[in-house]
Amino acid sequence: MVTLSEVEKAQADLSASYGDELPAGTTLANGQYTIDRYLNSGGFGITYLARDSLDRQVVLKECFPGAMCCRTDQTVRLRSRGQVQEFKTILALFEKEARALSELSHPYIVGVHQIFKDNGTAYMALDFVQGRDLAQVIEESPEKLDPDSVKDLLLKLLEAVGYIHERDILHRDISPDNILLDENGNPVLIDFGAARDGATKVSRVLSKVLTVKDGYSPQEFYLAGSKQEYASDLYALAATFYHIVSKRPPVSSHERLSAAARGAEDPMPPLEKIPGYDEHFIEAINRCLSIFPNDRLPSAAAWRDAIDIDRRRQMLLDQAEQDQLLVERVQRTVEEFRQMLAAEAAAQKAIEAGFDAKPEPAKSQAPQPAATKPKSERKPRPKSREADGKPPRRRRPHQGNGAGAKKRPTTENRAGNGSNGKAPNPKVQDATLVLQSHNASVASAKTIDRAEPAPRRQTPSKSSIGRIFAGTRSLFQGLGRARHE
Ligand SMILES: Nc1ncnc2c1ncn2[C@@H]1O[C@H](COP(=O)(O)OP(=O)(O)OP(=O)(O)O)[C@@H](O)[C@H]1O
Ligand SMILES: [Mg+2]
Numbered sequence: 262m263v264t265l266s267e268v269e270k271a272q273a274d275l276s277a278s279y280g281d282e283l284p285a286g287t288t289l290a291n292g293q294y295t296i297d298r299y300l301n302s303g304g305f306g307i308t309y310l311a312r313d314s315l316d317r318q319v320v321l322k323e324c325f326p327g328a329m330c331c332r333t334d335q336t337v338r339l340r341s342r343g344q345v346q347e348f349k350t351i352l353a354l355f356e357k358e359a360r361a362l363s364e365l366s367h368p369y370i371v372g373v374h375q376i377f378k379d380n381g382t383a384y385m386a387l388d389f390v391q392g393r394d395l396a397q398v399i400e401e402s403p404e405k406l407d408p409d410s411v412k413d414l415l416l417k418l419l420e421a422v423g424y425i426h427e428r429d430i431l432h433r434d435i436s437p438d439n440i441l442l443d444e445n446g447n448p449v450l451i452d453f454g455a456a457r458d459g460a461t462k463v464s465r466v467l468s469k470v471l472t473v474k475d476g477y478s479p480q481e482f483y484l485a486g487s488k489q490e491y492a493s494d495l496y497a498l499a500a501t502f503y504h505i506v507s508k509r510p511p512v513s514s515h516e517r518l519s520a521a522a523r524g525a526e527d528p529m530p531p532l533e534k535i536p537g538y539d540e541h542f543i544e545a546i547n548r549c550l551s552i553f554p555n556d557r558l559p560s561a562a563a564w565r566d567a568i569d570i571d572r573r574r575q576m577l578l579d580q581a582e583q584d585q586l587l588v589e590r591v592q593r594t595v596e597e598f599r600q601m602l603a604a605e606a607a608a609q610k611a612i613e614a615g616f617d618a619k620p621e622p623a624k625s626q627a628p629q630p631a632a633t634k635p636k637s638e639r640k641p642r643p644k645s646r647e648a649d650g651k652p653p654r655r656r657r658p659h660q661g662n663g664a665g666a667k668k669r670p671t672t673e674n675r676a677g678n679g680s681n682g683k684a685p686n687p688k689v690q691d692a693t694l695v696l697q698s699h700n701a702s703v704a705s706a707k708t709i710d711r712a713e714p715a716p717r718r719q720t721p722s723k724s725s726i727g728r729i730f731a732g733t734r735s736l737f738q739g740l741g742r743a744r745h746e
Contacts, residue, residue: 281331289384296321297310304328324382367424369421432450437505476512479493495560499545500550529550
């Protein structure tokens with residue numbers, strides 16, 4: 262039994278037909294494709310369901326700008342001879358777009374697997390998507406569009422739109438009838454509109470054919486020559502979701518723009534709180550529905566970041582982790598500087614004490630060679646050169662600050678390393694160690710941004726001072742023996 266809706270559908274199909282479509286059974290591309298049935302006619306093309314040579318279902322899109330073409334038998338002919346050049350340009354635009362789409366590979370964008378010429382025009386073969394378009398779902402089964410499914414749908418479409426924008430492609434015709442929902446409920450974007458837009462620019466006849474879709478196209482698409490940008494696609498996507506969540510079709514952006522110009526109230530009020538949707542979700546749609554592109558979110562990625570709760574939670578967690586690391590690093594830096602200041606103060610104090618103090622008599626350590634031998638055993642002092650009648654040796658002149666100049670004692674050699682022959686002053690030596698430790702802490706403070714904690718500084722311990730004293734003592738004993746010999 263034929264139902265009423267089937268009759269209505271058949272009538273609708275007939276009314277949509279311009280009579281220019283190819284009949285079922287027509288073969289194309291040397292028999293590679295056979296048309297099953299006509300699907301739809303737009304102002305620029307005709308869509309068919311077909312089978313390929315492996316009997317797989319495909320969709321064929323035929324370049325057929327109805328305002329300038331007609332068909333004789335199968336062949337596409339121009340209504341006027343003067344349109345030959347224009348039609349060539351339109352075919353080139355169609356092919357260019359088909360080629361660009363064939364290079365895309367995304368689960369939510371329809372796949373183009375062949376482009377070919379036949380019947381005096383061009384065709385593209387698309388993957389067939391089993392399912393309904395979103396316009397049908399909104400109309401026929403809105404209960405399927407519950408908040409969770411809608412959020413999931415939007416995130417997937419943002420992924421697809423972000424993907425084409427990254428490749429510098431605009432869709433230009435996002436609307437519920439150009440989004441198919443496959444058997445798993447996943448969206449598939451079809452019917453890119455850039456070639457159509459190009460066609461209206463090259464042909465006076467086609468310039469009258471509407472390339473805008475009221476309610477979904479942003480106002481900049483109504484104005485010839487105005488800039489079309491990524492935010493234009495975002496407006497159309499926002500209008501699509503405005504329709505889904507408010508269950509009201511969006512008002513034409515052209516009307517909204519004139520209201521704004523008059524200072525009148527916006528005929529499309531922003532979305533208010535809607536059960537099942539959080540404020541970020543609603544706010545992002547309202548923002549992308551801004552009349553002026555600069556007021557919209559700048560990219561699909563920005564929109565996704567604004568609404569994806571899991572992603573936002575993860576971003577906040579990552580941020581918190583970063584903050585914690587930062588706090589630890591600051592704490593470490595503060596501690597290092599605190600210790601550095603303490604070390605500096607100690608070093609200063611020790612140096613002052615060292616220079617103020619008289620050198621301690623190094624009774625036990627200092628060598629006393631002359632006192633230990635009786636005078637008779639001592640070697641006779643060599644006679645002076647004058648006593649031998651020789652001229653006195655010339656003294657080496659003072660060499661200023663040159664390479665061989667006698668340098669002022671540095672902190673290190675003042676500390677008594679034995680090389681200047683002075684007795685070591687333990688306080689100064691201690692200060693040197695403290696200064697070395699201070700330098701180490703400055704170095705570690707400079708490397709504070711490394712992941713590992715800065716190495717612990719060495720403060721001079723009692724045992725290390727003892728070891729240094731012992732070393733110095735043996736050095737002086739050695740020197741004493743040498744002098745004695
Ligand atoms: N890949 C596909 N899989 C299944 N059905 C499709 C596919 N592509 C298109 N259709 C069906 O054909 C209809 C018309 O296709 P499409 O949107 O590409 O062209 P159009 O809007 O009629 O024409 P125009 O390109 O001139 O605007 C769609 O609404 C959809 O129902
Ligand atoms: Mg379409």
